[in-house]
Amino acid sequence: MKRVNYSYVIVNLLYLAVVLVVVIPSFGFEGQGGLVPLVLGIPTLAFILFCLGRELLSPRAAPDDTVEVAPWTKAAPVVAWLGVFCVLVLLIGFLLTIPIYMVLFLRSFAKLSWQRCVVAAVTVWALVYVSLELVLHRTLFEGVLFGAILPLL
Amino acid sequence: MFEGFGGALVTISEPHVILTLCVGSIIGLIFGAVPGLGGILAMSMLLPFTFTWDAITAVYLFSGIMGASSFGGSVSAILLNTPGTPVNAATCFDGYPMAQRGEAARALGLSAGACLLGALFGLVILALLIQVMRPLVIAFGHPEIFWLVVFGLVTTATVSQGSLLNGLIAGGVGILLSLVGLNEPTGLIRYTMGSEYLWDGIPLIPFFVGLFAIGELINYSAQGGTIARDNIQASIRGAWQGVMENFRYVVCLLRSSSIGTLVGIIPGVGGETANLIAYTVAVQASKDPGSFGTGNPEGVIASEAANDSKDGGALLTTLSFGIPGSLAMALLLSIFIMHGVSPGPQLILDKPIFIWTLLNGYVVSNAFASIVGLLAARYLAIITRVPVYYLSAIIAVVSLSGTYILRENIWDVVLVVLLGILGFGMRRAGVPVLPLVIGFVLGNLAENSFLLTVRIHDGSYLGFFDSVISWILILTMVVVPLIARLRTR
Structure with a gap:
């Protein structure tokens, strides 16, 4: 079935943003910069622009390769958990985040027993x-709540 | 001819190097055996942990992983009918039927022998050709290097998943991303959008870890079911017979190894292609083609010999010119860069010890992986039944904390996650990742060689077209996509 591949459109829009960020200021550089x-x-x-136009105006059948790739709806919770990891690290640092994240992730996402969660969390924490x-x-980063300073962005 | 070989032999006899190689091989075996993981993931995950190591020890670790992951992949292909890595796909065709009729150990022995002998074949060819490459490498000036980079990108884009245009776009964006930050030749700070974080450019290791480790992690965690659940029946009795059987099918072994080495030399054409071509040729050359797919030992040999020999070919272009033809080679180059070793022509001319270190490590790890893999095949297969969530959580934690310690900048962790989402999105969109990575790795080399060519020729662009090598590269670059297009039709 032919329909717009929105993942393809989003990736190309991201590419477009990168190219514009590079091309526009390049006109102003002196010398060979x-x-x-x-x-x-x-x-x-x-x-x-050609690929985006082609995809939006006359979408092609989705490539077979995407069959092996999970849909966004299933990927979203995994991405959300990675986001949780980042936020926790920023706030309380790695050494506290790792066991908390492992237990929460394995318990609520993977539905594992508490004992297994704790054993896995302690093992990975010790390894790191x-x-x-x-x-x-x-x-390791100690978290802004414990006095760590965020580097300039 | 073999300068640096002695030095590399001395280093490989040191206890910590042997230990590193063994650890690398075991990690490679495990990651290779678990479908969805693979050696690339292991390498990108462990990359940050090696930054305090000396370059040679780090190279041994990664050559161990590279050498062993392929055999690890064949274990799950034979025992579970699930290739551990895509490059083991053709091994399933005959390996699994052999296992089903109770000859799993024989099939594993065939695979172990073919892996080792195929790798040796590829490396011998590499060791011989790299000597021939020296005068050629010296003949490469700035314009030729520029064209070589473009050639590598075009070839990679041509053979990558999706259309040529998608590959070219990804390669172009990869180069543009590599230009962010301070440009040393001009002293300009470019495209940072006011961010101090980007002054040093987009960091290489987080780029790899995000696109590969986290991108892949999102995919298999979301799928949830990539780990096999079949019953495992494997005993090592009969494995030795399988190893020795490789010599009975020596023509198939040599033919497949030659195919693998040749395919490996072409940038962008990975082991997936090598093992399927070798398998197809083995079927066509056989007197009994009907027996393929039902447990013909030649099927296993063809696939695995091509698989492991292709690395010798891929290393040739990577080491000689600094043009990586595959993800594994791009990672290898980043390891060199991280340890202050300039990849490309200077490497082959000034530091042959690195080349021999890599080759020695690769040979030893292949031998080690074959022996340990045979002994531990049953346990390797059991790992594939570990719930995917354990692996997902462990890989996330190790990758992200490992990335942080590299520069001790917490924004690197955020960048890794964002790049991981991009990596997953690219897979989902059917857009190739490889040209983006190769463009990113080679971007600065492309810009520097372009600007130096223009400067040397007093602002004239004719310098790009005044040598035979440049014209050969330009013509090949035009012909390769045309041939690929004609073959598709």
Whole structure:
């Protein structure tokens, strides 16, 4: 069945944003600073517009390869859990986030028993703590709630 | 001819190197055996953990993973009819029927022998050709390197999933992304949109970890059912017979290894293609083609020998010119870059020890993986029954914390997750990831060689067309997509 592949459109819109971010300021660079970005960016821009136009105006049948890829509806909870991990790390740091995330994820998403969740969480926490803090002597981010300062964005 | 070989042999005899190789091989076996994971995921996940290591030890770890993951993939292909990695797909055709009729150990032995001998074949060809490549590498100036980068991108885009146009767009965007940040030749800070985070450009390792490890993690976690559930029947009795049987089918072994090596040299054409071509040729060359698909030992040999020999070919272009032809090779290049080793012509000229280190590590890890893989085949297959959520949670935690320690910048973690979503979206959209990655890795090389060519020729663009090598590359670049298009029709 021929219908618009919205994943394809979104990916190409992202590409379009990247190309515009590069091409527009390149016109203002002095010397050769904008030469390669323009030489490359303009044809890429044309290709993206062509592909977007083709997909929106006369959509093709979805490629077979996407059959092996999960739909967005199923991927969304996984992405949300990754988002939760990021937020927790920013707030309370890695060493607290790892066991909390493991227990919450395995218990609520994977429906595993509490014992299994705790065993898995402790094992992974120990693995990360030993390998990074004790062996590599790196300090993991401690979280803004515990005084860690966010680097400039 | 073999300078650096002695040094590499000395390093491989050191206990910590042997341990690293063994650990790499075991990780490669496990990740290879579990469908949906694979060696690429293991490499991208562990990449940040090696940044404090010396370059040679890191290369041994990753050559261990690369060498072992292919055999790991054949274990689940033979025992469970589920290829651990896409490059083992053709092994299922005859490996699983053999297992079904009680010859699993023989099939595993065939695979182990073919993996090792195929890898050896590819590496011997690489060791011989790399010597021949030296004068060719010296003949490559800035314009030729620029064309080579473009050639690598066009070929990769041609053979990647989806249309040529999608591949070219991804390659172009990859290059443009690599230009973000401080441009040393001009001193300009470009395309950062006022962000200080982007002054040093988009970091390479988070780029890899996000697109591969997290992108893949989202996919198989969402699918939930990629891990096999079949019953496993495997004993190692009879495995040795299978190993030795490779010598009975030596013509098939050599033919498939040659196909694998040749296919590996072409940028972008991965093991998936190599093993299917070798399998098809084995069927066509057989006196009994009807027996293929029902448990013919030649089917297993053809697939696995091509699989492992292709790395020798792929390493040739990666090491000689710094043009990675596959995801594994792109990762390998990033390992070199992370450890301050410049990939490309200078590597082959100045640091042959790295090349021999890689080759030695690859040979030893293949031998180690074959032996351990045979002994532990049953347990490897059991790993594939571990609930996918365990793996998903572990990989997320290890990848994200590993990425953080590399630069100790928490925004890298956020970037990894965003790139992971992009990686998943690209898979979902049917847009190839490989050209984006290769464009990103080669972007700065392309820009520098372009600008230097223009400067050397006093602002003239004719410098791009004044050598035979440039013309050969340009013509090949035009012909390859045409041939691919004609073959599709």
